Amino acid sequence: MRAKIGLVFSVIFCGFLLAGCFPDDIQPSYKEADIPVTIKKICREEFKLRVLPIRVGNTLWVYAPQPRLLHADFGKKPEKIFDEDLLDKARNILTSISRVLLSSDKAPDFFVLVLSDINIGLDYSLTANILDIKKSAAGMIPWNEANKRYVIGFEQSVDAKGDVRGEHLKVYDLKLAEFLSRLIVQRVRMFFQEEPIKKYFSLKDVNAGFRDKVFTFEYSTDKKLEPKENPDIPRAILNSIVYCFKTYEFKDFARVKIRNLQGGAIVVYESKDIQAISIE
Amino acid sequence: MKWRKIKTFFQFHWVAIIIIILCLAVAVSLYFFLNSTISAWKGSESYFKKATLAQYGIFFYIFFVLQILALPLQIALYIWMMRGGYMKFTKVQAKTTEGKDIKIHWKDVIGMEEAKQEASEVVKLVTDRVEVQKIGGKILRGILMMGPPGCGKTYLAKAIATESNLPFIAMSGSEFIEMFVGVGASRIRKLFKQARQLAYTEGGCIIFIDELDAVGAQRSVDRGFGGQTESNTTLNQLLIEMDGLKEKDYNVIIIGATNAPETFLDPALLRPGRFDRKIYVELPNLDERESLFEYYLKDAKFDSSIDNKRLARLTVGNSPADIANLVHEAALIAVRNKKAAISMKEVTEAYDRVEMGIKHKVVFSQEERAKIAYHEAGHAIAMYFLAPHKDVFKATILARGGALGFVMPQPREEIHVRTKDQYLGDIKVNLGSYAAEKLKLNVTTSGVSQDFTNAMWIAHHMVWEWGMGKSGLVGNYASIAAMPTSIGVFKGENVSYVSEKIKEQLNSEVQEILQECLKEAEQLLIAESALLDRFAEELLKKDELDYDEIEAIFKEFNKTRPPMPRLRK
Numbered sequence: 001m002r003a004k005i006g007l008v009f010s011v012i013f014c015g016f017l018l019a020g021c022f023p024d025d026i027q028p029s030y031k032e033a034d035i036p037v038t039i040k041k042i043c044r045e046e047f048k049l050r051v052l053p054i055r056v057g058n059t060l061w062v063y064a065p066q067p068r069l070l071h072a073d074f075g076k077k078p079e080k081i082f083d084e085d086l087l088d089k090a091r092n093i094l095t096s097i098s099r100v101l102l103s104s105d106k107a108p109d110f111f112v113l114v115l116s117d118i119n120i121g122l123d124y125s126l127t128a129n130i131l132d133i134k135k136s137a138a139g140m141i142p143w144n145e146a147n148k149r150y151v152i153g154f155e156q157s158v159d160a161k162g163d164v165r166g167e168h169l170k171v172y173d174l175k176l177a178e179f180l181s182r183l184i185v186q187r188v189r190m191f192f193q194e195e196p197i198k199k200y201f202s203l204k205d206v207n208a209g210f211r212d213k214v215f216t217f218e219y220s221t222d223k224k225l226e227p228k229e230n231p232d233i234p235r236a237i238l239n240s241i242v243y244c245f246k247t248y249e250f251k252d253f254a255r256v257k258i259r260n261l262q263g264g265a266i267v268v269y270e271s272k273d274i275q276a277i278s279i280e
Numbered sequence: 281m282k283w284r285k286i287k288t289f290f291q292f293h294w295v296a297i298i299i300i301i302l303c304l305a306v307a308v309s310l311y312f313f314l315n316s317t318i319s320a321w322k323g324s325e326s327y328f329k330k331a332t333l334a335q336y337g338i339f340f341y342i343f344f345v346l347q348i349l350a351l352p353l354q355i356a357l358y359i360w361m362m363r364g365g366y367m368k369f370t371k372v373q374a375k376t377t378e379g380k381d382i383k384i385h386w387k388d389v390i391g392m393e394e395a396k397q398e399a400s401e402v403v404k405l406v407t408d409r410v411e412v413q414k415i416g417g418k419i420l421r422g423i424l425m426m427g428p429p430g431c432g433k434t435y436l437a438k439a440i441a442t443e444s445n446l447p448f449i450a451m452s453g454s455e456f457i458e459m460f461v462g463v464g465a466s467r468i469r470k471l472f473k474q475a476r477q478l479a480y481t482e483g484g485c486i487i488f489i490d491e492l493d494a495v496g497a498q499r500s501v502d503r504g505f506g507g508q509t510e511s512n513t514t515l516n517q518l519l520i521e522m523d524g525l526k527e528k529d530y531n532v533i534i535i536g537a538t539n540a541p542e543t544f545l546d547p548a549l550l551r552p553g554r555f556d557r558k559i560y561v562e563l564p565n566l567d568e569r570e571s572l573f574e575y576y577l578k579d580a581k582f583d584s585s586i587d588n589k590r591l592a593r594l595t596v597g598n599s600p601a602d603i604a605n606l607v608h609e610a611a612l613i614a615v616r617n618k619k620a621a622i623s624m625k626e627v628t629e630a631y632d633r634v635e636m637g638i639k640h641k642v643v644f645s646q647e648e649r650a651k652i653a654y655h656e657a658g659h660a661i662a663m664y665f666l667a668p669h670k671d672v673f674k675a676t677i678l679a680r681g682g683a684l685g686f687v688m689p690q691p692r693e694e695i696h697v698r699t700k701d702q703y704l705g706d707i708k709v710n711l712g713s714y715a716a717e718k719l720k721l722n723v724t725t726s727g728v729s730q731d732f733t734n735a736m737w738i739a740h741h742m743v744w745e746w747g748m749g750k751s752g753l754v755g756n757y758a759s760i761a762a763m764p765t766s767i768g769v770f771k772g773e774n775v776s777y778v779s780e781k782i783k784e785q786l787n788s789e790v791q792e793i794l795q796e797c798l799k800e801a802e803q804l805l806i807a808e809s810a811l812l813d814r815f816a817e818e819l820l821k822k823d824e825l826d827y828d829e830i831e832a833i834f835k836e837f838n839k840t841r842p843p844m845p846r847l848r849k
Contacts, residue, residue, distance in 0.1 A: 026330055026333070
């Protein structure tokens, strides 16, 4: 009797141990081709939102025309920027996009959510890498870091007025190099929003981009006050560049140039120098 | 009665009933919950499923591995809990048996006629309880059975249970005793609770506590280690429960059995209202032993040599258990000897084995054998002529137990009070060996040591305690020979209240008795010198002589046993 119990127990135990060796039999919920339709359906049925997803290469564009983006008190009260409902809507659309992309058999590399105020002609865009969405969903990156990895665009667009079909959007297949350029710019901007640098400097001009495998970052600053101790701004910019390149494992570049537009010297880093720098 | 059973069932199992209902409710809700869960799972997106499996899979795996590691401990804990856990200490181990299932009837109770008669009366009182109450009679609460071990007290209790057809809970007194104070009392409470429940549903219950002395010994002050406190507490609870029965009027009868003397038990336990009735289960008398042999041999094959009357005489002082064991042992010997049936020889051999132990394979020299043979022959002849109250049942020169040889005496009839002549006869029998050695071997051996001890013990008691000395001094001098005093410098010490002169006189009387007895034994053996040689010769030849062979030797010399001395009327 004891031997039988032991045998049954051993079989169950081995079954549990071997369970991990079997191939994954959970089929993806959505096919790649159905991604736009599914996002549209979920937004409509679950959140009563009208969106227009467009797939271009490895980028999914999701257009969401809105009657209002800005708060009624925008410009009057500094803390009131977006319309109260907008953030909920944006969050719901992002949830729908994430759900579909995460449960699809092949997700695009990037998605761009564009929320347009079709009354005054204003575009608000969020660009994200699908890898960040996956990491965020798995809890591998903290939520504030995940938020920082959304590239946010905010610009006036006259063509957006009355555009419910997203015709004014210039959709294209976003590449990692461009995404990184925009992300680095955004992170540098954020750096200048932090204390104590915010107190002494402001970012005047900033520009970043790739040409012939050379990443060039140009900037200029305004000094508000004389700091007690001069901050190492080029170093902070370099850190942002290294962080972004390494996070996305981007190696398709020859060198990095950082140029201060206010007559400062151009600092050049070779690819191997960038690789040698560790992320702080 | 049915309604009572249902009511009692609910009363005692309400916790279990609630647990079962809760379990059913949980099972039903679990079914619906699982149903919903499975549906939800099926409708979930693949990422959610993977994420859930990834998280819970790892969690479950770790949990499972930890469980495996902790399993031995859990199993040990489970077994401990299943066996009662911490409740084990207070758990009552007794099993209830229905009276009718015990199947020991009056006809099976042999060898204790008086006790049986008393017990049957008890059964009548128990079964006719209502009638007894009607006429204002006292309801029986407790029966205390006393007597030597093996006399069938437990057997009689079982017969009472069978005949009264009541549930029977048997426990041993020692089962109440634990190392923790209060555990015994708790067990007593639980036992009586169980008994009252059975009495309520079945109309009565018998609690049988064997070895009552373990729990019913006299209470005393604890010396600081708590053992006595536990004993006292247990007894107190028993007393309370036995008293408590009166008020609640449950037909619970307690039968206690002990072979300890009555004085050993706590007086409170023996007072009326607790153990109302005492049944003395004594050793069986001659007729009862005969019946016992008939009873135990009825299922065995035995030949015509078996004489129950003779066996009854052989087994004076034996309990029914001894007799049962004797028959069992005889059967084993018969099987070993490849005999189809038990004969008298096997029974006597079994008796020797039981009484004296197994034969030793000691090889004696011829000279030593001769010494032992004359030694035993001296005993046998002295017993035959000088102790007519005893039969010479057997003589042997084979070593058994601690003896190199022996002569087995058996009282010719039950003796409860011994006379001076019988004691003198016993002394002569003991000294017969010494006289024979001196007479025939011209040397004496250390083999007489035990004989002298016995002879001296008897002579000493005759003179010091029983007034059987020649001087006419009467009184139990031994009782005052060493008594603790509370006076003067000797306070707390034992002081003799017998003068040295009296002591000297008494001791010289002891020696006088011994010398006279020795002289008489010597005279007898000189007179029966030829018989002594013949007896020793026969012993050397056969090693063992049984009753018939011994009788044959005496007949050869035209000797007959002197008659049993009778008291003058």
